[in-house]
Amino acid sequence: MPDSPIIPGSNHRLKSRLKLSIAALLFGSCIRVFATEVDDIGKMDLEQLMNVELETVTASKYSQKLSETASQVTIVGKDQIQQFGYRTLSDILRTVPGFFITNDRMYDYVGVRGFDQSTALNGRMLLMIDGNRINESIFDSGLLGSEFPLDVDLIDHVEIVRGPGSSLYGNNAFFAVVNVVTKDGGSFHGGELAGSYGSFDSYKGRFSYGRKQNNGLEYLISATGLNADGPTLRYPEHASPDNPAGITSHTNDEHNKQFFAKAGWGNFSFEGGYGRRYKGLPGGAYGTNFDDPSNSYQDSEAFVNLKYQKILSPSLAFSARAFYGDYDFRGFYHYGDTISAAPVHTWWSGFEANFVSRHFDNHTLIGGIEAQENWLQQQGIFFDNPYTVFSFDERDSHRIGVYLQDDVVLTNQLKLSVGARLDDHSLLSNVLVSPRFGIVYNPLTDSTVKLQYAQAFRAPNVVHQYQAYPITFNEDGTFRGPGRLPNTGLHAEQIETWELSWQQIFDHNWQFTVTGYYMDMSKRLEEIQQSPEFRQVANLDAEIGYGAEFELQRRWNNGALLRSSYSLIFAEDMDRGSDGYILSNVPGHLYQLNLMAPLFNPQWHGGFDMQMLSSRNSPQSKTPGYARIGLNLLYQPITNLNLSAGVYDLFDDNRLEPGGIYGIPQEGRTFRLKFQCRF
Amino acid sequence: MTCVSAIKKITVWLLLLVLTAGAVLADAVTEYDLKAAYLLNFASYVEWPGPPKPLAICIYGDNPFKAATIASLLKAKAGQIDAGFKYPSQLEHLADCNILYLAQSEQENFGKAITLLHNAPVLIVTDVQDGLPQGAMINLITESNRLRFEININTALASKLKISSKLLKLAKIVQ
Numbered sequence: 001m002p003d004s005p006i007i008p009g010s011n012h013r014l015k016s017r018l019k020l021s022i023a024a025l026l027f028g029s030c031i032r033v034f035a036t037e038v039d040d041i042g043k044m045d046l047e048q049l050m051n052v053e054l055e056t057v058t059a060s061k062y063s064q065k066l067s068e069t070a071s072q073v074t075i076v077g078k079d080q081i082q083q084f085g086y087r088t089l090s091d092i093l094r095t096v097p098g099f100f101i102t103n104d105r106m107y108d109y110v111g112v113r114g115f116d117q118s119t120a121l122n123g124r125m126l127l128m129i130d131g132n133r134i135n136e137s138i139f140d141s142g143l144l145g146s147e148f149p150l151d152v153d154l155i156d157h158v159e160i161v162r163g164p165g166s167s168l169y170g171n172n173a174f175f176a177v178v179n180v181v182t183k184d185g186g187s188f189h190g191g192e193l194a195g196s197y198g199s200f201d202s203y204k205g206r207f208s209y210g211r212k213q214n215n216g217l218e219y220l221i222s223a224t225g226l227n228a229d230g231p232t233l234r235y236p237e238h239a240s241p242d243n244p245a246g247i248t249s250h251t252n253d254e255h256n257k258q259f260f261a262k263a264g265w266g267n268f269s270f271e272g273g274y275g276r277r278y279k280g281l282p283g284g285a286y287g288t289n290f291d292d293p294s295n296s297y298q299d300s301e302a303f304v305n306l307k308y309q310k311i312l313s314p315s316l317a318f319s320a321r322a323f324y325g326d327y328d329f330r331g332f333y334h335y336g337d338t339i340s341a342a343p344v345h346t347w348w349s350g351f352e353a354n355f356v357s358r359h360f361d362n363h364t365l366i367g368g369i370e371a372q373e374n375w376l377q378q379q380g381i382f383f384d385n386p387y388t389v390f391s392f393d394e395r396d397s398h399r400i401g402v403y404l405q406d407d408v409v410l411t412n413q414l415k416l417s418v419g420a421r422l423d424d425h426s427l428l429s430n431v432l433v434s435p436r437f438g439i440v441y442n443p444l445t446d447s448t449v450k451l452q453y454a455q456a457f458r459a460p461n462v463v464h465q466y467q468a469y470p471i472t473f474n475e476d477g478t479f480r481g482p483g484r485l486p487n488t489g490l491h492a493e494q495i496e497t498w499e500l501s502w503q504q505i506f507d508h509n510w511q512f513t514v515t516g517y518y519m520d521m522s523k524r525l526e527e528i529q530q531s532p533e534f535r536q537v538a539n540l541d542a543e544i545g546y547g548a549e550f551e552l553q554r555r556w557n558n559g560a561l562l563r564s565s566y567s568l569i570f571a572e573d574m575d576r577g578s579d580g581y582i583l584s585n586v587p588g589h590l591y592q593l594n595l596m597a598p599l600f601n602p603q604w605h606g607g608f609d610m611q612m613l614s615s616r617n618s619p620q621s622k623t624p625g626y627a628r629i630g631l632n633l634l635y636q637p638i639t640n641l642n643l644s645a646g647v648y649d650l651f652d653d654n655r656l657e658p659g660g661i662y663g664i665p666q667e668g669r670t671f672r673l674k675f676q677c678r679f
Numbered sequence: 680m681t682c683v684s685a686i687k688k689i690t691v692w693l694l695l696l697v698l699t700a701g702a703v704l705a706d707a708v709t710e711y712d713l714k715a716a717y718l719l720n721f722a723s724y725v726e727w728p729g730p731p732k733p734l735a736i737c738i739y740g741d742n743p744f745k746a747a748t749i750a751s752l753l754k755a756k757a758g759q760i761d762a763g764f765k766y767p768s769q770l771e772h773l774a775d776c777n778i779l780y781l782a783q784s785e786q787e788n789f790g791k792a793i794t795l796l797h798n799a800p801v802l803i804v805t806d807v808q809d810g811l812p813q814g815a816m817i818n819l820i821t822e823s824n825r826l827r828f829e830i831n832i833n834t835a836l837a838s839k840l841k842i843s844s845k846l847l848k849l850a851k852i853v854q
Binding site: 039040041042043044045046047049050051052063315358412508 | 708712713716717720721723724745747751752754755756783784808809821825826827846849
């Protein structure tokens, strides 16, 4: 059941924590979090050098250098998370080339290469924490905003692979793969306390403790709490004589809890986490009473991953893992005097085993098997007064996938990657094949050309297939709303993607990349009006997307960083006429700039990030473009204390997102003050 | 606010930010910067026979290291390690080296180089797969995003090098 707001209490707790932490500062040593410099490594001895981190990507199931993957990969590290003041995973993703974030006052959704995922609930993207799937097994949704079950402070880096990933990961790796890699216990050296205060009375506190012992045991435990009052919002469509402006306040509050634990010893590692967000539902969504604080919903997700890794011989590595996940959703909606509850619960477990072999000269072979049993997939909608089961479905299912990939070094200049995955889902009639083919060619030392072709899929989820409810009537017997029919004959939606990119390093430090892509989707899943009385999810015809992304990057010796990108985006719906049709709410242009640098002296760091999105049109609405700017200032007065102040959407420009009649109001300009200390 | 006026403000902010950044900007660390630092640091853990003289660290094959990195590393270690980097192009000159890095481009000539240097006091380092079975003493490897190294204890002992136990402690020992 919903928490009650306890804001005054949190405020008090925060103050006492601050005092405690200042006392703690007198002890302990500082851990530098900023990028290593060439001058730094000159002064290091071998032991220290062995702790310098290299940038590699593991979203390809084995650790691979960025320049050697045929995919387009962006890595956002903890130094950026801290210096740009990112508060959520969405804040991180909105800086990735071709990505943009929308919010419907319920969840954050990421648009990828023009395709907004608000109806797919981010199910066209695979979201993982340390290689473990976070997309749950009812909606296949990926929780990204404050609903993401992990505190962003615990993120070491995020690997974002643009383009399909089904050849290794199967379901949902459709537009992109996002792998969130957590910090190791050893990077903490003891306790860490963080607290922040932000707009709309948001208080957040975190305590973490981690270390690496001499016997090799490494562990981390962490707990986070958040309470926020939420903004006052204006919905013109809900204007009434009592509320002429359609204002709602105190209906968008949020109360979160997050726990995370991780341990590693020898070849074994364990991690588990739990996140719960209770949130008020503003804006009369789903036709609920407007400005009624009793409309609410709550998402909880738990995940456990137990892993064993062993290097069997110099050319053979083996790893196996067992995983468990649980997702629970509770929605309470008030329609007049009637209350509707929409509980959803699912839990699953499974295992994965794979090997990486370098037995054959110039070949890196990776093969594996992954199986998941969804023990419970339960969805329902109930009404009280009188009690009615409006919709209910309960079942279980399983899926199994096998994959094989060969990365071949043909010559010093030419590398090839060929792979495929077969997936069998118990609720689908046919086996899904996801092939992938990639070439990495280095014509000159500083130039890389990459070509990739891949197929990926998103299987229909149990809501697509089995959600059903009757037609509704008003009290006078007139038609109120359509019912919904199940569709057990649905096929997975599929995508074919071509990507061609050219990366050039010039003047040793500047990295310029241009990527062209073409995506062809077929059998896409969409809810349609099947008849005047009923709605149903169906497989529709093709959508295509194509465009180009231009990126410029540089990292400086002193930790300064520039990431800048421009995306030109086209998306067409082939279903609405033979000449194609421009899809709704696709931004044609996206420009992103991220710049961080030390200021004045090494104690001060500044971060500037900007996303400019062009206008989005649909037959119903025109959403203006925006320039959204974030500024964050980080100050380390003493070695183990960080203070930061950030402002988000500085010019209050990102005010509306598409949806409803007048658009969905956004938070606009917000700020956050934060401290973090180690002891 | 319109996009155009936002851009104007952004430009002003950007300028301010860039101006205040005003620090000396140089290269960030790459994998090969780190490998160069390893090569130089190995010198502190090994004793060569004969009278002390400036050590020759040789790069044989396509040079993957940036000149600026090498200069910066040598400068930083100037008081502690007396060494210079050399880039011999002929196999015969390899015996004059103290530390020899065999670049990936010379993988085909590994056998020749190693036969030539059989039991000579040259610390042979490389960073390829199967570097040790091919006769190198130290192989640089990447493990969990960090650079590590493995030592072939047999070839290392067979040469006339005195390798400090501290180095062996840090290494992955391969028999």
